[in-house]
Amino acid sequence: MIKTPFGISGLWPALLLWALGSALPASAAAQENQAVVALMKTAIEEFGAGRPDQAASALERGLRIEPDNAILWHYLGQTRLHQGHYQEAESLAAKSNTLAGDNAALRARNAWLIGAARQAANQNRTPPATDGERALQQRLDAEIERRRQAEAEVAALRERLEQEQARRR
Known part of the structure; x- marks a missing residue:
């Protein structure tokens, strides 16, 4: 332009x-x-x-x-x-x-x-998703959710560890 x-x-x-x-x-x-x-x-x-x-x-x-x-x-x-x-x-x-x-x-x-x-x-325009693409997207969504839960567990463990270390001081 x-x-x-x-x-x-x-x-x-x-x-x-x-x-x-x-x-x-x-x-x-x-x-x-x-x-x-x-x-x-x-x-x-x-x-x-x-x-x-x-x-x-x-x-x-x-x-x-x-x-x-x-x-x-x-x-x-x-x-x-x-x-x-x-x-x-x-x-x-x-x-x-x-x-x-x-x-x-x-x-x-x-x-x-x-x-x-x-x-x-x-x-x-995007072509309609195939069954395989939809299945892959569902697996990716499940993996993302699994990782979110794991990150939440790690954060909770980290917080408990910090609290335990603070009590020992």
Whole structure:
């Protein structure tokens, strides 16, 4: 990853700033859109400060104001990907695509996001345990418990020995 002017790794904040510019209003709904722009800026700051949960909250508030904002859906998906919520990230990118219209750049970023979410999800999958693996795990758990009990007995014997030595002094 490359260092961005915002002081964090990755391109997410830079792309979000680009989105801010492309989301700026040109109509009479400027007041409402300014609230969304402010929430997007908050999301950048929170994400940059290592608080992706707060960044997601800001983006979700923006979506309550503008539920048809494809860019907000995309960046919420980016945030979910960062948080490890891969299925949700993929769904949010798909939602963004339904709203993106003819915005080819956003559709391309959504395609990347969907691919990244699928790849990350596949890397995190573990195959189901076999009977042999489960039996081995049970034996390991039993051995761990046996050692814990032995350590407790040693500690009790050590304490008794120290008490006996203290009495003899």
